[in-house]
Amino acid sequence: MTSRLAPLVILLILCGCVDQALQEREIIEPALPESESPELPPEESERIKESESEPESEQGQFETPVIPPLSIPLSPEDEAAYNRALQDIEQYRKGDVTITILTKDGKPLPGFDVKYYQTDHSFLFGIFTNYNPEVFALLKEAHINYVTFHFNWLSTEPEPDTFQFQTLKYVWGIEPLFSQGFTLKAHALTWMCDDTSPEYMRRLSLQQYIEKSYYHIFRIVSHFQKYIHIWNVINEPMAEWANIYNFSEDEVKEAIGRGISAIREADPQGRVIINNAFPAGENHIIPPYEFLQGLTGYDIIGLQFYYNGYTEAFEAPRRSLSYLASLVDTFSTLKKEIHITELSVPSEPLRGKPGYWGRPWSEDLQAQYAQVAYTLFFSKRYVKAITWWDASDSTSFVYHGGLLDGDNNPKKIYYTLKSLLNSWMTRGVQKTDENGQITFRGFGGSYQIIVTSPEGVTLEKTYEIREQRSNTIQIVFDEESIRNEIEQKKNEKIEELNEIITHIEELLIYWETQGREVTPYREELNTITDENLEDSLEKARTLLLTLAITRESEHNWDTFRNTNEDIFDLSWADSGALLTDGILYKQIPLKGRITLKILARGDEGGGRFPTFFVMAESAVSDVVRITSSQWKWYEVTMDVGEAEELAIIFTDDYYDPGKGEDRNLFIKQVFIIEYIFI
Template sequence: MSSRKEVLRPFEEKKDYMNDRIAGGIEANRKGFAFLNLTDEKGEPVKNAEVKVIQKTHDFKYGANLFMLEEFQNQEQNEKYKKYFADAFNIATLPFYWDTLEPEQGKPRFAKDSPKIYRRPAPDLCLEYCEANGIEPKAHCLNYASLMPQWAKGSVAWEKQCLERRFRELTGRYAARIPMWEVTNETFWGYKRLSNLYSQPDFVEWSFALAENYFPANKLVINEAHSRIWGNEFFYGTRSPYYMQIERALLKGARIDAIGMQYHMFYRKEKELAETAVYYDPERICDVLDTYATLGKPIHITELTIPAYSNDPEDEEIQAEIIRNIYSMWFSHAATDGIIYWNLVDGFGYNAAQGDMTAGENYYYGGLIRYDFTPKPSYQVIRSLFEKEWRTNLKLHTDSGALSFKGFYGQYDLEITANGKRIRKTIHLSKDQNNHFIIKL
């Protein structure tokens, strides 16, 4: 085993445990039975029917941030980005960072022709792309104190007034088009230096109360950094700070609909082995999910970066293997509803000049697509998991008009051939329904 491959040791040492959790969890939590009854116009069972079952979509959400939409230097790159994204994902994180969405008070950058800010495409532009490609948009983030514009900072009363206007404007323009909104993000950082409101003891509860008022029909998400969730210093079962923060907010009446968890492995290469061992431990991953699941809310992996550190083939294969393992564990867990990768393309990350692979997020080579816009093994792994390994396509036959199949939750096309006729029907196999379908031919 090469020195870099040592990072895979936690998966290898606990592979039996990991594989058992994955196999059992997927069968129990991601698949269900569909029961079909084929009848003619008189309600009589149709005999000797062939049924082709073709899965078209997944209910489980998997995506990336959409921060580089129409942000590249030429249109060829823009088109490649849009195709790579639409080919692989069904959800996108949209940038609603307040400091760049409204850098000047009263002049928000909502419209698609708004002045450009790097990695911050306008919401209208993002929504146009998502809706054209069947991708669910997700908003990040309503009240993120670290990226609050300077003009909005002041007294607690002033900050609340500014935030209420922001929430009111956003719901009026976007609530009907964006189902899921992150409300707070990274609230264990910079206690008193970010803003006066941020240092208030009821910051989280107040933010969710305001969000519930303005977004009553939307899913509201709390979000936190990876080290505050998975790491040794912050995970103590139900006594973990993030767990207790959520529990307290719920007990005080906050409507938190989902729990967001980041998973950025932003560690320098020379420190990777020591720093990531606990994060790549299958038992720790499952312990965290099992613990937070007791809060009774779905879990979303909201931000995810796995480094490759270079374009060396071995480094890229290690990245792909880690992604396969952690995606499989998260996908198999009953509480997990979605996984969102962070940067799709290398070289265009936060806090670095384009193409500077020594700085900021670029240093980690954490994208799924190389800087030259060729796909890495990690991109192919994600597509293969959701399009092949975790997808149900079958050919069935019935002589009685009744048949059933077990498949992954999602939308299906049925191609039915009987009595010299061929018809196509669409059904939705759902985790929350009884999934009995009467199909008239």
């Protein structure tokens, strides 16, 4: 039986209502409204700050990043736009930086080494995909820092006042992604589309719909505003397939205004985005640019750029990348921040459908198209985010449109974008001049600054560099304070080490009373000193876990809950074992390190067995691979911090009725082992 999780995750097709008129073959580009030179958005509050965070990348890695070369000839129009974009990136995506190193008395310190390297972008490079820790590890390596969650109405409130908060939390991995520093966005809080609108909403009058929408949005935003601050109040307004209520333009705007009020009330920090399909106006009752001209109260314009791609069901309009860049200029005249919210093209041809630059779609063409598109949009000063939709071919809306293949292995586009985004990060090393200063021009984002005196004393700080601004940073280098801080941190580690050693000694006494041979452990304890603190702490922690008293508790399948039970029937199999419909969870207080022993089996599908992982709030285990259709024990060890809930998540459903293949996961028993220290 296939997992019922899929409808919750892949409700992103254009409602199956895309008109046959989209089957264009030639690139025909309508004239755009005249665009004035866009002004900069209003000043944001000052964000330059100091912190004591550790660097996220290796020190000393300061080689100049290289922009990937283009191997496929561009059209003359695209080539001209691309070359212009390379120049505009230098102007719009960087800021001037002056760093001054001073004594505590304000005197300049010449001859100091200053290393600076960027650890993250202020620009948002986004992805859409349901949560999988292995996938997001790859995405983070590629400098992805922004994640979109699909919060359409059918998935969030399928029945009146029945909100699927647990499902949303686990499907999207909201807590772990937030704890890892990703910026998060809720997509499609309202979407007047057939496939995403519950039946009970269709019986409402306009005013009933507006008030119900207010309540619906307020509840969701209130629940998740700790993690999310970008809210898509409506998806694809006035598109032909997304107005099943037949509201007029004024009625849709009234509903949007009420929804914005709900967001503002529930999340005062929240920013509101209006997401628009086919921004050139194809298949719209009212074209997006015209609609937005008369709309107020929102913060961000979202533009979907599925142009030149296709699914198995439809082919998107044909538009050149240079035209799309000029379309961004047109929307920039509205003087709002712009996000490219949905961008994807295929990596494989389909039934002779056209490609781009005179070639059929392939991995090479997909990768270069993405590189040119990202370069064009990154160069636009109003654009602050680009999102690829989505991560994997296994769930992508566009045919083979993922950064990864169906088994989540990186495709060429993944490596191309990783190199491209890395090339848009600044790093370097300089010595301070007679004024104690260095200067450079860098991309906007977070930076690690490492200052080293001629005597070898080092100070590390983190700063935020803003693009299109002059960033002035003063760092006070007080050698005495630095040495005192180093000594304080050393003493804190010694204190931690002594505390662990005390626990170990108490456990050794306990195990001696239980008749356990402890001589080897005492000998190992005697090798732990405070000479090399990091190594000693690691050895001590390992020995402590080895000697810890364990408490084991058994949990059968029927003590867990299924997050989808309010929507779908549970499925049962094999003498009471639970066939997971995506997610099993239970309320249970946990602390520190735990080990789970899970009795499971799997059905093979698509050439492999299922996988799963364990989540305890923001803590996530490694992915576990089932290896047999027979019952086997699988073990997971993880540090949970302090958690009140545990979930087992089935990550990779597969179903092919034609081949009779159905990848399933069965869970029968779970043992939770907790480690107790005296």
